[in-house]
Amino acid sequence: MSLPGILRHREVFSVAGQDLEKAGTVSTEVQRVLRKLGVEPEVVRRAGIVCFEGEMNIALYTPGGRVILLVYDDRVELIFSDYGPGIPDIELARQPGYSTAPIWAREMGFGAGMGLPNMEANSDQLEIRSRPGEGTVIRAVIRRRKDDASTGGRGAST
Amino acid sequence: MTLAQVAEELRLEFLVRADPEAEVRGGYVSDLLSDVLAHAEPGELWLTHQRHLNVVAVAKLRKLSGVVFVRDLRPGPEVIQKANEEGVNLLVSAENAFHTAGKLHRLLFP
Secondary structure: OOOOOOEEEEEEEEEEOOOOOOOOHHHHHHHHHHHHOOOOHHHHHHHHHHHHHHHHHHHHHOOEEEEEEEEEOOEEEEEEEEOOOOOOOHHHHHOOOOOOOOHHHHHOOOOOOOHHHHHHHOOOEEEEEEEOOOEEEEEEEEEOOOOOOOOOOOOOOO | OEHHHHHHHHOOEEEEOOOOOOEOOEEEEOOOHHHHHHHOOOOEEEEEOOOOHHHHHHHHHOOOOEEEEOOOOOOOHHHHHHHHHHOOOEEEOOOOHHHHHHHHHHHHOO
């Protein structure tokens, strides 16, 4: 479902699969772009966390994918898409603590089962569409509240 | 208390001295990146055993005052270079996480 609003900026970033060392660069770049566009600091903070978790999922579990950043006057949208193995049980994957990360990734501090919960806590709307064997698309909507200086949305309360 | 003061009191070695005047508001001990993203507060000093590139991204995203690698663990040159580029303070403690955290707590909350 698309929402109305005036699109101010659109940018596409690619994320390499199986490359955790480079992962994390998109979220840093997204934050830089948002700051430059004058987006509210709290929205920049939340978008950075959502983006980091999203790109980590692409890097950890798929051969690669991309992140689309859409900046509207009233919200920021981040769309993550990949051609990975998909998520067989989305409700289970949303549960805090659930993870399918391999041991090597857990040793690097990933796979705490907090990725999707973190994305959910820092966005106002999170849609996950996935088909096993085909891929996953996640759309996160972060609303911009002009009066929202420091405390935002549902916050990180996982 | 500034990071430079904390470093001196705890005998931490600076690997990247991006902003030694950063205010240290507390500490956070974790090796789970998502846990730090969800629960660490801006200005806290992060004590960890992780020493790969993503640590720099997480510290920057959460606006932490710095990262302390405990037990004399040292990251590779690419991590140091990235932290320099991103302006993230990196330090090393010769002691383990328990002793480093204990001393930091005593210093910040006497």
